[in-house]
Amino acid sequence: MDTPHGRVETPVFMPVGTHGAVKALRHPDVVEAGASIILGNTYHLFLRPGDVAVERLGGLHRFIGWSGPILTDSGGFQIFSLGDRCTVREEGAEFRSHLDGSLHMLTPERAVEAQARMGSDIAMVLDECLAYPATEDRAASSLRRSARWARRCRERLLALRADGGAVNPGQAQFGIIQGGTFDHLRRESVESTVAIGFEGYAIGGLSVGEPSPSMYHVVGETAALLPSDQPRYLMGAGTPEDLVEAVGRGVDMFDCVMPTRNARNGQLFTSQGRLNIRNARFAADESPVDPACGCYTCRHHSRAYLRHLFMAGEMTASTLNTLHNLTFYLDTMRRIRDAIAFQAFEKFKLEFLASVSGPLPGS
RNA sequence: GGGGAGGUGGCGGAGUGGUCAAUCGCAGCAGACUGUAAAUCUGCCGCCCAUCGGGCUACGGAGGUUCGAACCCUCCCCUCCCCA
Numbered sequence: 001m002d003t004p005h006g007r008v009e010t011p012v013f014m015p016v017g018t019h020g021a022v023k024a025l026r027h028p029d030v031v032e033a034g035a036s037i038i039l040g041n042t043y044h045l046f047l048r049p050g051d052v053a054v055e056r057l058g059g060l061h062r063f064i065g066w067s068g069p070i071l072t073d074s075g076g077f078q079i080f081s082l083g084d085r086c087t088v089r090e091e092g093a094e095f096r097s098h099l100d101g102s103l104h105m106l107t108p109e110r111a112v113e114a115q116a117r118m119g120s121d122i123a124m125v126l127d128e129c130l131a132y133p134a135t136e137d138r139a140a141s142s143l144r145r146s147a148r149w150a151r152r153c154r155e156r157l158l159a160l161r162a163d164g165g166a167v168n169p170g171q172a173q174f175g176i177i178q179g180g181t182f183d184h185l186r187r188e189s190v191e192s193t194v195a196i197g198f199e200g201y202a203i204g205g206l207s208v209g210e211p212s213p214s215m216y217h218v219v220g221e222t223a224a225l226l227p228s229d230q231p232r233y234l235m236g237a238g239t240p241e242d243l244v245e246a247v248g249r250g251v252d253m254f255d256c257v258m259p260t261r262n263a264r265n266g267q268l269f270t271s272q273g274r275l276n277i278r279n280a281r282f283a284a285d286e287s288p289v290d291p292a293c294g295c296y297t298c299r300h301h302s303r304a305y306l307r308h309l310f311m312a313g314e315m316t317a318s319t320l321n322t323l324h325n326l327t328f329y330l331d332t333m334r335r336i337r338d339a340i341a342f343q344a345f346e347k348f349k350l351e352f353l354a355s356v357s358g359p360l361p362g363s
Numbered sequence: 364g365g366g367g368a369g370g371u372g373g374c375g376g377a378g379u380g381g382u383c384a385a386u387c388g389c390a391g392c393a394g395a396c397u398g399u400a401a402a403u404c405u406g407c408c409g410c411c412c413a414u415c416g417g418g419c420u421a422c423g424g425a426g427g428u429u430c431g432a433a434c435c436c437u438c439c440c441c442u443c444c445c446c447a
Contacts, residue, residue: 014398016398016399018399019399023399023401023402024402039398041398041399044399044400071398073398074398076398077398077399078398078399078400080398081398081399081400082400085400097400098400099400124398127398129398176398202398204398205398206397206398207397207398208397208398209397215397233398234398235398236397236398237397237398238397239397242397254398255397255398256397256398257396257397257398257399257401258396258397260399261396261397261399261401261402261403262395262396262397263402264401264402264403265395265396265401265402265403265404266402267395267396276393276394278392278393279392279393280391280392280393310402311391313402315402317402318402321402
């Protein structure tokens with residue numbers, strides 16, 4: 001996948017850097033972990049420091065000092081996650097800022113403008129991320145609103161392109177498929193969204209609490225309907241198992257807070273399963289987090305030391321843990337790409353799922 | 364030497380006759396986390412069985428008052444502060 005800031009090998013995992021930084025890491029760490037593209041969030045940057053401020057500072061890339069590709073989420077997920085701080089109307093979403101309680105209106109057009117000002121390489125349309133579970137009626141009306149918003153987003157972007165002067169003239173825009181867990185609604189959403197025409201398509205409204213088999217089913221059904229010559233992006237997923245399962249169903253792009261957030265909370269992913277570095281069993285464990293991992297953390301530090309740092313509340317614990325988890329995720333994606341190149345994906349998938357799922361043995 | 368304050372679960376610190384195995388914080392133990400309001404949240408946390416629950420030992424020590432004491436009385440031990 002080519003972007004104005006470089007080529008991205010797919011399938012790809014995009015570390016989440018909500019405020020323009022992957023939490024606990026410096027950009028070189030993110031690169032070292034193997035990331036080629038990172039994600040920022042329109043809602044958060046819109047509130048602080050403000051999209052206009054970012055534009056004045058030369059755009060998001062220059063402002064944060066990241067020269068690679070950046071995808072900005074639209075703020076659609078916040079409609080879901082901010083719950084009662086947000087009121088959705090046809091015009092757009094009215095947010096009460098989590099920072100100071102002030103009221104803000106994020107319309108589809110405004111979300112497009114904000115992302116245009118910031119100049120991300122891939123902008124997402126503003127959608128409504130539906131909570132799970134949802135009734136069929138609710139899912140249907142929500143998807144239709146998202147589709148109307150998608151059209152407004154596209155029209156606004158095309159107008160901006162026609163005007164010229166955008167921070168990043170090559171910015172791509174992705175549409176987002178909704179429809180809950182209903183196959184026919186997903187199909188309807190694909191049809192109406194693809195009809196508008198975007199540079200890529202995302203599958204939204206998943207990884208919001210539904211059972212894995214349900215998510216895999218929807219991913220499979222939806223991805224199969226999307227254009228095969230354009231990127232397919234599963235938003236918000238997932239666990240290492242989710243990544244492999246979704247790639248097998250045709251997904252090219254992922255983002256998830258799991259490797260970074262869980263790292264800060266002590267959960268580490270390894271080739272043998274997950275572990276919680278807080279556990280007393282690691283107090284005298286001199287082995288690395290994952291003997292099969294080549295990250296800085298695993299090359300230099302023992303589980304005992306990482307546990308000590310975590311228990312002591314040292315911020316370095318977050319950094320070392322995040323570096324490891326991100327490396328594990330990005331390494332997994334690299335192995336997936338290699339397996340696909342050698343036409344050995346199914347074999348890889350079986351072995352990976354057998355070893356990685358569940359807790360680390362020996363507890 | 365004189366005067367004052369106090370000793371409660373690993374630590375700090377509430378409680379001051381029954382509703383106290385004892386608020387709360389920290390520490391400890393475990394779990395959760397999927398387009399980040401998250402370096403966060405939840406549970407457990409005297410001992411023994413245990414699903415509800417039940418049993419045992421406990422609030423410096425020893426006596427006493429009382430139907431009943433961490434809480435009241437007596438003596439003892441210890442700590443801290445102020446003045447000499």
